[in-house]
Amino acid sequence: MSDTHAQTVGYVRDTMIDEQPAPVGQTGAVKWIRENLFSGVINTLLTVISLYVIWVVVSHLYPWLANSIWDAGSLTECREIRDATVGPDAPAACFAVITDRWQQLVFGFYPPEHYWRPVVALLVFLAAIAPVLFQGIPRRALWLSAAAPFVLFALLWGGSIWGPVAVALGFVIGFVVYRVLLPLAGNLAAVLGAIIVPLLYWLFLAGPLAGALTSVAPIGLEYVQSKDFGGFTLSVVIGVSAIILSLPLGILLALGRQSNLFIINKISVAFIEVIRGVPLIVWLFTASLLLNYFLPPGTNFDLMLRVIIMVTLFSAAYIAEVVRGGLAALPKGQYEGASSLGLDYWQSMRLIILPQALKISIPGIVNTFIGLFKDTTLVVFIGLLDPIGLSNAIRASTDWNGVYWELFVFIGLMFFIACFSMGRYSLYLEKKLQREHR
Template sequence: MSDTHAQTVAFVRESMVPPADPPLGETGIFKWVRENLFSSWLNVLLSVLSIAFVVWALAHLLPWFLQSVWDAGSLTECREIRDARYGEGAASACFAVITERWNQLLFGFYPPEHYWRPVLAFVLFLVAVSPVLFQGLPRRLLAFTAIYPFIGYWLLWGGTIWGPLLVIAGFVIGWGAFRLAEPRLGTLAAAIAAILLPLAWWFFAVGPIAGDLAQIAPIGLVRIGSGDFGGFMLAFIIGVAGIALSFPLGILLALGRQSHLFIINKSCVGFIEIIRGVPLIVWLFTASLLLNYFLPPGTNFDLMLRVIIMVTLFAAAYMAEVIRGGLAALPRGQYEAADALGLDYWKAMRLIILPQALKISIPGIVNTFIGLFKDTTLVVFIGLLDPIGLSNAIRASTEWNGIYWELFVFIGLLFWICCFSMSRYSMYLERKLETGHR
């Protein structure tokens, strides 16, 4: 090759080609549609069928919602308004039943003049759980979290204020007994004293003392029996109580099932397998009918309290298996690391093992919570008027006989809001605790 030719051929770029936009089919919505909806002939077929179904469903549902009637005194009046506005037989929802009976669906037969009490109890509940769910809040709020169950009970059921205060005093007695007895008698004897003394106080002293104090200083709210509870408030109380109580009990059962002590291990295994092997509805019937046969004659054991106990035990059995899965998924090296640090069993569990096991178990735990909350609708079969039970009572009235979907849409929306909130919080918690290890 000659020198002249070598000098005229450029091997090094002296100017850049101006950038060009990517093809239209490789950006934005066009790329997403091509990759997710029409990437193959099967996806094309499924996408077309799905879009056709959505269009068909919206064509039937949107007129039903958009042409709904919100102000009427009965189903007959609702249909008359529909015929006058949209024509005879037009698709129209009669949400007037929600407008008229929303308070009954939410509060049951709770006296209307006392609605402020469950509303205040709900607001205080949100304040009480906030420091547990979110780390950025002041830790001082945990003191309010600890006493909220007694405040919530007093607001909802009413009665003298001395009863809840004396119950709190029982916990103080147990704590004081443990602190005084541990240096002299040892941890086991101190723990037994811390359990027996509060039980004796609650069973034998709280009632008489509360009655005497109520005579001297009658401070309290109007007493409202459990028979007046109903609607979504009833489902919320049973669900929240079951969730709050079953979680620590499930942790203890999971640890007990992994214990090397024969009696503790077999007792926990037997409890978990018996509870999980029987449907919840059977346990609810047990709480409603059979439990009274084992109580002393004349004992008035509140049905709502019996249901809360049974729901708690049922959820705790499932919670124990979820947490046991988290404990089993933890590498053996974590247990060995705790031993190498010289930690005893409880410190190892509290500081190293349980935090990691609970993190692994978050999806299963929240799934159990959501299932428990939805299962509260089963109490309708034992005579408690939850939202489903009240919807049946409303549909049986002469004014609203024949209405159906509107009530269940409203009830389903309430349950969806609560369950979706729990699901989103679990996702937030998983992202917050993500350490980057897979």
Template sequence: MSDTHAETVLFVRETMLEQQEPPSSIVGPVGWARSNLFNGWKNSLLTGLSLAFVLFLLSGLLPWFFSPTWNATSLTECREILAGHEGACWGVIRERWLQLLFGFYPSELYWRPILTLILLLVALGPVLYTDYFPPKLLYFSAAFPFLMPWLLWGGSIWMPIMVAAGFAIGYFVFVALMKVVNAGISLFVAAVAAIVWWIFLAALVTNGIASVVPLVTLEPVPSRNFGGFMLSVTIGVTAIGCSLPIGIVLALGRRSDLPLVKLLCVCFIEFIRGVPLITLLFVASVLLNIFLPPGTNFDIILRVMIMVTLFASAYMAEVIRGGLAALPNGQYEAADALGLDYWKAQRLIIMPQALKISIPGIVSTFIGVFKDTTLVSIIGLIDPLGLANAIRADTAWNGVYWELFIFIGAVFFIFCFSMSRYSMYLERKLQTGHH
């Protein structure tokens, strides 16, 4: 059999041909371009037009962008350096970037906001990246909310300790009462006890202890000196950090079977969502001034933080309610079938799934809130945009627009883009489906 063809076939290949590289016109950048940009004359035409457009834009922008004006000390000097050419005036950024970042915070104390930011990242680590940080760091995360105001505003270290003590008092009252009455009443009494402590006693005790044991006391910095990105980040982080838990509680309250709780939550959410943030800020800055007894010193930044937090909470509640509604009924029934009580069911079964569903919405709300902090310039707080206006009011820089806005926009982009990337990472990590 084997030599059937021995006479009829002249040549028989005995080895396989070496596998050859595909032609360079099919693979690599050229191949990619051919299959994506130039397949057919229509696409080639569109590609050509787009390229021309991009080049046109860049030819206008790049010379403007790369202009040798970094050391200029005024707009006039920029114009002299450029000598009639179009170009950016980056001297304003060199002279004012610290002010844009820190506002009017005393320059010898810049280490405090910087340290706060670093500690914030450390505190966020174990919360955001559970795989890479030891769980013990969570204790630090819990302490950070008390540390942050102390570092930023200064004062005696006893103040944050006393504020934290309020939570401890509330907790002990709650535990003690739980043995006597039901959870709702003990929670209420515990909250009242903590609030009484904060409003009436904490300051007194702080002053008392601080005069006897003056531990670490930082130089106080008044709120008025806060400005620039420091102000935006402080307000944004507080609002983001507080709005998530408040939002969860509101969302649960809105789905509650108790008519009073439900009514309160619905009223709150619908009222806050029905009012623009600017209105709330005006309430904080203007109306509260009128209604509070004269002489009350209720810090303006604190007022703004509370308003922005309430605003963000209402939106957060609706986002989380969306997640709750998306959960199949079977999950609730399964939790009931396992005999879990309400809180256990929420903690172990409902919330982990509902929050996972809501991640994109939650992060959108975060990003929105962070950008909304620029609205505070309307009530006279000097946020980055307000500061841009104040910088332009300097005769040296009057008339500089794009450079400042580009700088501010770039910094905001870094913050918002990081948040968005993190949410995508989290979604991938929590992906448990099989598709």
């Protein structure tokens, strides 16, 4: 019987069947939706809930945005336009408040004829920061970055150009002294000289020099007082100054905390813990209420400068902790390797340890900067007019009494763009640096 089997086969296929398209449920969008959105009971439930949430948000926001009014002089006018076009009680955003007052939100009370100065300052800042951020730009541009702080100061505050020039000259003097003393008296004396001579110069010579130069050649822009700064200009000025100043300070604090010199270590730990343990707002109140107690009687200096100092100290403590994490993450062999090459402490830090430790701490540092930039809004509580403070001021005017959401949306969006791009840059940097590891 077994051999009859072969005889019963009447037809044997001798060619392959053409490839059939996969069933509809297993391809393309349907498959994707099935796998990603409706793969189980819980998943389906989550999808439905999320879609509902999205629908609620969009159904409330869309008409509000779609009916938005961009051209009106006051809230009442806005409402009249709305009543005329989309009917009363229809949701309609009145973004006219932004078109009407955006200069105030961006520049505060900066004199309108000088609005170009913050704009140019921003461009200078971006140009100066570019060689630091991106490696494709020639290294020589870093010299321009070093000069940028003085240019920015001269642009933003104005006054005689010779003040910043005289201050900048101090750094040049320090550098020259170092170069001159190094072959003559050794490293230590050169460093000490490079610190002491410029200090003496700033204390005693810089002021008269600037004064003399100003009387000879009075070049400069009109002086703008700190209290006229406001809005995003204020946030960015405070944020950027604090970011730039706090990074070196934070690194020094981190080194101090890792140091095995007992007293240095304890001072750093105490400083970091005290600063981090107390909210920024308390420090800001300290700056505005108490700083006069701690300084010689009669001293009174700019509130904005006080804020910048406080914010700098505050974020330096946080950066110190981030950098300490990076230092701790380096294998001990790196430290030992540096020592075995005969490098001294600062050389090993500068050439071996910090480049690696900072690379590890980049995400943390950028996060600290993002937090710092967001925290600049807290200055509203000590009377500086940041965007949120200005939104209150705008609401207090009769024209725009009752406008809430449009201002919040605008301010929130601006901060979101700034912080989000900082975060993206950190991701980009992380990826770029990771590639070098492999």
